[in-house]
Amino acid sequence: MKPVFLKVVLITVLAAVIVGLWQQLPKEPPPWTDAEVVTLKSLRLSSLPELPPDPSNAVVDNPIAAEFGRKLFFDPRLSANGGISCATCHQAERRFTDGLQKAQAIGTTDRNTPSIVGMAYSPWQFWDGRRDSLWSQALAPLEDPNEHATDRRQVLSVIAEDVGYRTTYEALFGAPPADAGQGETELNIAFANIGKAIAAFERTVMPTTSRFDHYVQAVVDADSGRQEELFTDDEVWGLRLFIDDANCMQCHNGPLFTNHEFHNTGVISFPGDVPDTARVKGVQEALSSEFNCKSEYSDDPERRCPELEFTRTGAELIGAFKTPSLRNLENTAPYMHKGQFETLTDVLDHYNAAEDSMIGHNEAKPLGLSDRQLAQLESFLNSLAAPATGLHLGGVASRSVNETTSSL
Secondary structure: OOHHHHHHHHHHHHHHHHHHHHHHOOOOOOOOOHHHHHHHHHHOHHHOOOOOOOOOOOOOOOHHHHHHHHHHHOOOOOOOOOOOOHHHHOEHHHOOEOOOOOOEOOOEOOOOOOOOOOHHHOOOEOOOOOEOOHHHHHHHHHHOOOOOOOOHHHHHHHHHHOHHHHHHHHHHHOOOOOOOOOOHHHHHHHHHHHHHHHHHHHOOEEOOOOHHHHHHHHHHOOOHHHHHHHOOHHHHHHHHHHHOOOOHHHOOOOOOOOOOOEEOOOOOOOOOOOOOOEHHHHHHHHHHOOOOOOOOOOOOOOOOOHHHHHOOOOHHHOOEEEOOOOOOOOOOOOEOOOOOEOOHHHHHHHHHHOOOOOOOOOOOOOOOOOHHHHHHHHHHHHOOOOOHHHOEEOOOOOEOHHHHHHOO
């Protein structure tokens, strides 16, 4: 081989290597387009609308009811053994989750503890949406044998025997049933009222601004210096993936990063459990619940229940679970409806592969992202965290989480 030709080949190979290495180097993200800024603004917390009304709960925005509900939320007397409260599983310091794969109270429940932060915006409660209001949801764990394992009469006896509780209850709802001899309707009305008070408290548990929200404001203000202070290039690229190629916004959209809908994304079953039918069964339970929007225990005389009337049913809901919010992911692991994934890395690997579902049809499609892109996406998701002490408890004197848990 002639020296000149060999030199040309070596130069060509070297140039190809240099180009390849250059392509792998981190690139500075391009400026946001006007259309992209509109998308970012739709995700920031300041775009969250006013809380939707709940005419089925007459005390939902009553601060006295919210304070009453706060005390009930943290009161272990509302359980069969006197040791379990709502806060046993919904721990404020963990963004109202518990760090377990499946909730552990008097027994072990079937699923992971969902956060209640911002849940007043959701028309459906629980992973399978088997309740259609916060107050209806609040009642279910009280009688669940694996959670509080109590009953309606015991719950109301706690109210009757506690002078402070009884006084507050009477101010809000009138006298509770006097004894066990009261009729079932009166008993159920009083039990529903307990759920409505707890819901009034839960309605005040809202997320606060994260680093992402501050970044979006810097983008809106065209403040490039502030943007660089708040986000690394990897976080910016991760955000770009989130709103574009990773297709996350198909389900995780809006200021709470959820569409409040139900999707089968092919999540593997919990070891030893049969595949969970999820929403297909949950919607039937919601429709038949004695405490749903159409029930006699609703405070809405018109029984306006469009969610119940127009909800989807059918086999396509097999294996579909509610889309969780992506805010406050920090300290909420493990993830998914039975805590199947320990880390966000595991979650992203799952969606990147999008393998066939064990039951029903996986709506997700393989993403084909590189390891670097997955790491960038995870970096962005971590920017949605907000301090535990910053969770907003608006209707209850805006206490911090720590003050809320220690003021009983």
